[in-house]
Amino acid sequence: MGLGEDSNGRIGWYTGYNDRAFSDNNYNTDKAEKLAKKDLRIRIDYLKKHKTYTRRIFGLKLISTWTDSTYQSIWNGPLPTWGGKINTDIxxxxxxxxxxxxxxxxxxxxxxxxxxxxxxxxxxxxxxYLMGKMNIDENYLLYAVIFFIGGFIFHTFWETKSQYVYQYTASLIPVASVGLYKVMDFIWNRIESLRSK
Incomplete structure (x- = not known):
């Protein structure tokens, strides 16, 4: 599923492939596994041969995964199309x-x-940090960046949806606050140096 398209043209989103492969093989895990490996090999070979298409679909996959700033939180709400009820004025x-x-x-x-x-x-x-311009005392900041990069790589190739990745962005909040502090500190020092001249 991570490399396939769904009926809406989204790349790597849930397509039901695993369920279909399992049921089409009479719920035999060995047969379903063989079919999945064969289909994956065919898909990878296709992607290798069609490089422009491959770049385009991975670009679209990244966009659909990382640019929904609500991380599908509103989409997952009580929409009438999903049988939910809207109970409040808000x-x-x-x-x-x-x-x-x-x-x-x-x-x-x-x-x-x-x-x-x-x-x-x-x-x-x-x-x-990478340029050696600051020393991060808290290991958490480094772990948060590694966690984000790992999640980014994982969802680039595996099944994805924007609702799956919000925790990676949330883990970056302390990192971003240090970055904001450093930028504000730099600006403040420049202002102070200009005032002192």
Missing amino acids: MRIIYVKNGESKLYKFIRYGSVLIVWTIFLFSIICTLL
């Missing part, structure tokens, strides 16, 4: 016309700003 405002409400747009685009701020300052913190 929920009715959010779910009007499947996400066309002003509150939905505010949540969606406000969270984009938050997520990309986390990414930006995490990158700054990591680069400063």
